[in-house]
Amino acid sequence: MKIALIGYGKMGKAIDAIATAKGHEVILRIDADSQHLLEKEQLGQADVAIEFTTPETAYHNVLKCFEAKVPVVCGTTGWLEKLPAVKELCSKYQGGFLHATNFSIGVNIFFEVNKKLADLMAAQPQYNVWMEEIHHTQKKDAPSGTAITLAEQLLGAVTRKTNWVNASSEQPETLSIISKRIDPAPGTHTITYTSAIDDITITHTAHSREGFAAGAVTAAEWLTGRQGVFSMRDVLNL
Template sequence: MRILLIGYGKMGKTIEQLAQSKGYEVVGRISHSNAQELQNYTSANTDVAIEFTHPASAFENISYCLQSGIPIVSGSTGWLEKYEQAKELCRKYKGAFFYASNFSVGVNLFFHFNEYIASKMKDYQSYDVQIREVHHLQKVDKPSGTGITAAEGILASYKDLSGWVSDNPEEKTKLNIASEREPDVVGTHIVTYHSEVDTIELSHIAHSRSGFAEGALMAAAWLQGRAGVYGMKDMLNL
């Protein structure tokens, strides 16, 4: 499998190491300093692109790959206001697009359990629900894409909440996502149901980036030969 890495930060380098250990070929490494070189890659020399960049560049990268016939796996967050446009481009060019806010298998099981717990807890109004996410200081977007995905899983059951809000626990009509940035934290997400008598928590704590890299490579391999828009639920059959 010939992989183009779009984004060569901590995640890109972790994916590269793991890909090479599995015998995959990394055909290119695109970063901010050589962004113009993306134009050199097509479906003729690339089997799949794995994209982890910034909110400002993610949609442009995804668009280029879809229009060039390159299947793309993206884990960039903070750009999802253009997600429907990306899906439309995928349909238009009969491409292959795999998006996840988090590629960790454990996190996606966390999402699955989160939805199930919310479907049960909605009937117990004495419990207030909120999400807390903690990441490293370099994390640009706030709240995290993983935190937003967890919120959406809860809101599917909590019809009395009108959406989510960032760092505003006093807004009782919305689900609060509290964000913290600390040194050397890979990623922690905690869903808390609190009442006067007890507290129930569901948490996921990442110990390294290797779980995210492993999931992204799994998605890249799974996407081969497919067309359409996919996510972790499709790959993991959740």
């Protein structure tokens, strides 16, 4: 499989190492300094693109992949307001697009656990629920995309919570997300249900970026040759 890496920071380099070890060929590496050189002709030589850049550039990078007829796996967060437009463009170009706020297999299983627990707790109003997420100091968005996914799952089930805020809140209808940026933490997400009697806590802790990078490569392998809009739930058959 020939891969175009759009975004060559720490995550891009981790993806490069894992993809190469699996026998894939990385034919294009685009970093922040060469972003302006991303051209349709270069992309067209790849079987798939993997995009990890910034909220400001992700939309345009994905569009260039569609124009080049190259399926794209996108892990950039902080630009979700443009996802509906991207999905329409994917259909227009008959492209392949897979977006995830987190590619870790463990995190995607954690998403399913979060949804199940939220369903169980929906009828237990004596419990308040809040969230904490910890990332390294270079993380550009807060809360993280993973935290937002978890929050949206919670709001969909625990209807006594109507919105989330990235701060501590005393409002009973508000889900508090506490974001901390501490090096060298690659990512920890904790959801706590608390009552006067007891607490219930679920936590996912990443030990390195390898889980995210390996999941992105797995997603790229799965997406190659497919058309449509997908998620890691499709890849993992969840």
